[in-house]
Amino acid sequence: MMHGWGHGMGGFFGGGIWMMGLFWIAIIAVGVYLIRNSNNSNNRTERIEGKSVEDPMEIARQRYAKGEISKEEFQEIKDELLK
Structure with missing residues (x-):
């Protein structure tokens, strides 16, 4: 019985590591997206103001x-x- 419980926990923690990795990848992707959109809106403003x-x-x-x-x-x- 202990083997089943230990194996289940190992699977849970293994999945948790993957989920944590996906979480951080998502956070970084959202940050990059926001930074790029911020720069694009600034560039559009500069072009308008540059005229x-x-x-x-x-x-x-x-x-x-x-x-x-x-x-x-x-x-x-x-x-x-x-x-």
């Missing part, structure tokens, strides 16, 4: 300098932007 977003006033100045808008239109835009 040259021009100041509306600068755009109005450039359009006025090119003659696309009149002095009055530039003044209206400037007044609207400074509100």
